[in-house]
Amino acid sequence: MGSRRAADERRRTSPAVVGGVAAVVVAGAGFGAYALYGGGAAAEENARTRAAAAEEKVKSGPLSAAEVTSTAQRFLTAWQQGDVAAAAAATDDAKAAEALLTGYAKDARVTDVTLTAGTPAGDKVPFSVKATVTHEETSKPLAYDSALTVVRGPGDGEPRVDWHAAVVHPELKDGDKLVTGEAGDPPVEALDRDGGKLTAATYPSLGTVLDGLREKYGEKAGGTPGIELRVVRGKESKAAKASDKTLLELSEGTPGTVKTTLDPALQAAAEKQVAGKERASVVMLRASTGEILAVANGGHGFNTAFQGSLAPGSTMKVITGSLLIEKKLASIDAKHPCPKYFSYGGWKFQNDDEFEIKDGTFRAAFARSCNTAFISQAPELENDDLTKQAKEVFGLSMNNWSVGVPTFDGAVPVQSAASMAASLIGQGGVRMNPLNMASVAATVKSGSFHQPYLVAPSVDGRGLATASRTMSDATLAQLRELMSYTAAHGTAAEAMAGVGGDAGAKTGSAEVDGQEKPNGWFTAYRGDLAAAGVVQQGGHGADTAGPIVAALLKAAG
Incomplete structure (x- = not known):
């Protein structure tokens, strides 16, 4: 030293x-x-x-x-x-x-x-770092690139380095620190459902997932820790559910093993679908159990598929549709309004390209993803109706999922006036990710909520989240018919072409302030499989996320 x-x-x-x-x-x-x-x-x-x-x-x-x-x-x-x-x-x-x-x-x-x-x-100056990391008798070289930005300081205006932890190392967020010593958790050898090894080299999207498995199961999987230089996350990073990260391994530990529910063939198919797509994410589940069969993210820098917090756009209409049917505000073949515009709470809402359906049914409105068909029912709803539906039927927005790695479990806050109306079409304060929306499709297909999981609860005896109630048989039958009709004849038809069997789908496009194009969403099921995807800044979900999800459903055979 x-x-x-x-x-x-x-x-x-x-x-x-x-x-x-x-x-x-x-x-x-x-x-x-x-x-x-x-x-x-x-x-x-x-x-x-x-x-x-x-x-x-x-x-x-x-x-x-x-x-x-x-x-x-x-x-x-x-x-x-x-x-x-x-x-x-x-x-x-x-x-x-x-x-x-x-x-x-x-x-x-x-x-x-x-x-x-x-x-x-x-004002930005890049720089390279070469150094040595030493722990007792073990040393290894360390090399990386970083950068600093010069700004005028407060008070005197003198030039100073704009301080952030990332200046020291680009993997650091403010509040994080670097530590060299015995690894916080022993290494973990993750296995797929067939016992094969899961590595980031074979499946690039799994880097953050493997980090999460190590953090959760390192001490329980039977391994011994090695010596490493790692990022230890601070308060803000932990609040964002970021895991500690190994930067340099000085000596190897002995890994324990953790078996996951991932299907190697489907995981490979998911990786292929997002490859080259910088901001694409997809998840596939087994609807009847909640087992996660595949998860992939283009870019690999952040696990958007599990931890993203994005407005889901019109895929949210699956949940809203179930609410309207339950409250007898809509029925699949009953007449239902779909005007060009509808105003509520001081906002004027409209449909994509300002279309309207004259003398149409709720089936037609759902299949064409008519915004005003849902917004028009806002005056008949209480502010917390959608929140209750998401929690009680779909198991969302309760922050209690125990998947095996960090996840964001969706958010459907209670809102009022125009924001409440916007929530009905997946805007406002509603936030989801592909894991959440795959679970929504799975709930429709199976008839009840099954919390998604990557590691079986029997591995560590943990409990899984549950929903307090299910939809009535009549509501469920209509909702399945709406999604089936949309997959065959609605906005999802082109993407779902060639996906045979018992299938249903819903498209979505979510507007985001500052983005030229909306985020494209798609959620669907086929048989006992459910999947969802998002392509950020991709445009319409039918054209972007739809082909990714459909290809994964086809790959399942």
């Missing part, structure tokens, strides 16, 4: 310039002990200097290239040389910076740090 080296061994060199910014290189430099000296005449002079500076005009306006370069140089030089106080002083949050940079050496055990700056792009 740098803190144990004699002071005369800590050599300093002048920074070289690479790409217009200092390339800070100090042979053998780590984070050593440091001291601050002051008092007496020097302190008085510093006080006078600070007072004079405070009287000067606060700097403003765009940063010059020189300000960006010199600020980055000052920060990187101090960080590399182990002068944590000086490095922190070059940021706009010295307290947070000093704590994380100190931990970089003390807790993460990173030494021999070499920082090389790249060419600035405006």
Whole structure:
């Protein structure tokens, strides 16, 4: 450790310039002990200097290239040389910076740090990090790229590094820290339902899922921990259900095994469907049990399929439709309004392309995904009706699913006026992900809610979430007929072409502020299988998520 080296061994060199910014290189430099000296005449002079500076005009306006370069140089030089106080002083949050940079050496055990700056792009300066991580007798090299941004500091307007934990390592969120030591959890060897190994190399989408399995079952699966450098999540990251992440393995542990419900053939098919689609996600379940058979995310950076929180658009009309039928506000072949527009709560709602269905039935309105057919019933509903329906029948929005890895269990908050009306068509405050919407289709197909799960409850004796009631046989029969008709003759027909057997579907498109195109949604069932997908900024669900879901249903044979 740098803190144990004699002071005369800590050599300093002048920074070289690479790409217009200092390339800070100090042979053998780590984070050593440091001291601050002051008092007496020097302190008085510093006080006078600070007072004079405070009287000067606060700097403003765009940063010059020189300000960006010199600020980055000052920060990187101090960080590399182990002068944590000086490095922190070059940021706009010295307290947070000093704590994380100190931990970089003390807790993460990173030494021999070499920082090389790249060419600035405006106020942003990329840099590379090469260092060594040491734990007892074991050492391994560490290399990664990061970046910093220079801003004008509060108060004086002087240029400073805009402090975020990601400056130290791009995998860090604010509040996270780096730790090297015995792994928090022993490694886990995840198995598919047939006993085959599940790895991120074979199934790229499963990286975050495997991290979650390790966190949940590492201590229970019978393995022993290794030594690793890892990200330990802070309060905010934990609230977002982010798992700790291994960055560097110094020594391997002995893995335990955890068997999942994933089907290897269907998982491979799901991976194929999202490959090359940056923001596509899909989930497939066994409707009668809730077993998760496949989960995949394009991009692989975040498990949107399980943890996404997105407006589901018109796929929500499956839940709303069940509510209207139960309350006798709609019946499959009864006349039902579908005007171009309907106003409620001060908002004017309309259909896609402002279409209308004159003298149509609820069957026709559902199949064409008529917004106003649902919004028009808002005056007849209580503010909490949709929330109750989602919780009591579909098991959603209770935050109590125990899947085996972190999930978001949907949200259908109680709302009023226009927001309540918007919720009926999957906008407003309603939030879902493909796991939630696959479960909705599964509930319709099986007739009752079965909480989805990736690891059987028998593995650890945990309980699964339940719904308090089921739909009546009459309601269920109408809802199945609506989804079947939509799959055969409605907005889902093109995507579901070739999906034989007992099948039903619902499309959706969710508008998002700031997006040119809506998020495309699709949920469907076939036989005992249910699936749902989303393509963010993809456009209409029938054209984007629909083919992904349909292909997965076909792959199941």
